[in-house]
Amino acid sequence: MRNNQRNNGIGAFAISIILHIILFGLLILGSLYYKVEIMGGGEGDGDVISAVMVDTGSAAQEWGRLQQQKKGQVDKPTQPQQKEPDPQEQKQAQLEEQKRQQELERQKQLEKQREQERQRQLELKKQQEQLAEQQRQREEQARIALEKQKQLEAKAKQEAEAAKLKAEAEAKRLAAQAKKAEEEAKAAEQVKKAKEQAEKEAKLKAEKAAAEAKAKADAEQKAKAEKAKADAAAKAKADADAKAKAEAKAKADKAKAEAKAKAEADKRRAQQSALDDFINGGDIGGGSAKVGGNANKKGSQGNGAGLGAGDGGKTGDRYAGVIKKEIQRRFLKDPSFAGKTCRIKIQLERDGTISNYQRISGPDDICSAAMSAVARTKKVPAAPSDAIYNKYRTPIIDFDLK
Known part of the structure; x- marks a missing residue:
């Protein structure tokens, strides 16, 4: 066991x-x-x-x-x-x-x-990649440098060709300039000789001309002295005549001014008298009226659609006649206006100033004369009351040959 x-x-x-x-x-x-x-499988291939x-x-x-x-x-x-x-x-x-x-x-x-080994392989791969990148960068830099070198060479070639052409052109210019200078020197020599000859001839002519001029100047001086004496006498006479004419003109202007002033004064007195007659119940355009009286002769009737026919009995109608007569006395009539009528509407200020006017109807020729008359009037007598002014502040006046 x-x-x-x-x-x-x-x-x-x-x-x-x-x-x-x-x-x-x-x-x-x-x-x-x-x-x-x-x-075997480090790179995966x-x-x-x-x-x-x-x-x-x-x-x-x-x-x-x-x-x-x-x-x-x-x-x-x-x-x-x-x-x-x-x-x-x-x-x-x-x-x-x-x-x-x-x-x-x-x-x-x-x-x-x-x-x-794996780390070494990774490091080796990394180094190889770095070397490859460095190689690529060096190749790129070399390519750029080569390209720049080519550009510099091309630029240098162009500049050399341009410099060559410029030098050739400058040489041609200098040669032409030298030839021109030589020709100019020859021409200048010829001009110098011609100038010297001309100066000699001119000197002789100048001496001869100086002698002739001296004789002529003496004669002219003598003639001028005689002419100055005659001119002085004529001037003295002209001054006396001018003074006399000036005095006569001054007297005539003074008389004319006095006559004009008198006419203006008479006109103002007549206007004032007419206005006084109008205010006192008289009429403009009729017979003379006594100052302060109430019996006046019947005046001319005012016409015009805007103003109405004045009968000398109404104050408003009498003022309308004053306006029309004051403007129409500046109306320059022409035979060609026969059968024509121009209607002008005016605008009055309270003191009688014509502030505006416009054409209502009528042909161009007569309306042009009518508007010119209104423009020259500028002002009419002021209305005697506000009621009459309000009624006739924009009257319409008819212009014709009547």
Whole structure:
């Protein structure tokens, strides 16, 4: 029975060894697959190789579980005997644990190396991208510099051609100027010679002319002296005549002014007398009226649609006649006005001033003369009362040859 238990323990131990070998093989195979995936699929353009990852912690737990199971299977039959553990088995277990720890450490190192490799690849990619960008910038700068160089060369070529053309034009201008200066010098020499000859001839002519002029001047001076004497006598006579004419004209103007002033005074007296007669009940245009009297001869009747026919009996009609007569005495009649009538409406202020007037009807020729008469009148005698003024403030006057 003890041999059976020992054989069972040896079998279990052998199975455990086989399982551990399989486990370590899977771990190694998984690490190789993982490394191939990292190295081959870093840029995403290679085929991804599936890797079998084995959790080392789970493997350690499984290892411990198997060890405990193995120990339980070996120790269970001998528990009553409390057999001492086999030093060889303990040593083998320690070696296996050390191998497991070494494998774990190796896996950690591999993972660290893979991470470092990944970081290095990323850094390398970043550096490559930076180098590519720098290269692109250098190429762009070189292209811009080349373009600027081409532009500068083209501009320099244009400026050189322009300078060349300008120099050629300047050379031609200077050559033409030199030729012109030479021709002008020759012409000036000829002019100088001609001028000297002309000066000689002019000098001779001047001397001859001076002699003739002196003789002529003496004669003219003598004639002028005689003429001045005659002119002085004539001027004295003209002054005397002018003075006499001026005195006569002044007397005539004075007489004319006195006559005009007298006529104006007579006119004003006549107007004042007519107005006095009108105010005292008389009429304008009839026989003379005695001042302060009430018996007056019958005056002329006023006509015109707006003014009405005056019969010499009504104050309003008499005032209408005054207005019409005052304006019509400035109306310049013409035989061509025969059979024509012009009606003019005027507007009077309280003091008799004509403030406005307008043509109502009539041909142009007679209306022109009528409006001219109104414009020259400017003012008529003032109405004797407000009632009469309100009635005749806008009278209509007819102008004709009657």
